[in-house]
Amino acid sequence: MKMKLIYSRENLGKPILSEVINKTNLPINILEAKITLNTGEMLIDVPAEGEKLKEVSYLFQKAGLIVKEITRTIEIDREKCISCGACVSPCPVKAITQDSNWDVIFHEEKCVGCGICVNACPVRAIQML
Ligand code: SF4
Ligand code: SF4
DSSP states (O other): OEEEEEEOTTTTTSOHHHHHHHHHOOOOEEEEEEEOSSOEEEEEEOOOOHHHHHHHHHHHHHTTOEEEEESOOEEEOTTTOOOOOTTTTTOTTOOEEEOTTOOEEEOTTTOOOOOHHHHHOTTOOEEEO
């Protein structure tokens, strides 16, 4: 499950992620991080489900972070798509590929929700969810 963690200025410098990793024993992976002077956003991949996932979410919230669970990231409108392939190479994690018929295949489990493909599409067939 991918999660977006939103840090306020007060908790930016705290080792919240490492504490949660220590407490849960989960190898949580950082997929993307954007930090400014006042806020921070981190996209993480949590290899857990059910009660363990709830525990992770609870620990982050208890530490003062806003937690958003990301279940879907983009949607491709198949009616609009002209199979041009312009969205394939800009994707930093190879979450979009084309099959032998040039049909676009979206690998949702890889997507980190960066939105690069949205702007790459010439016919606006991709939108963020
Ligand atoms: S949102 Fe980013 S990671 Fe997801 S498919 Fe588009 S370019 Fe790839
Ligand atoms: S860039 Fe747009 S039209 Fe081209 S293959 Fe990707 S989704 Fe389809």
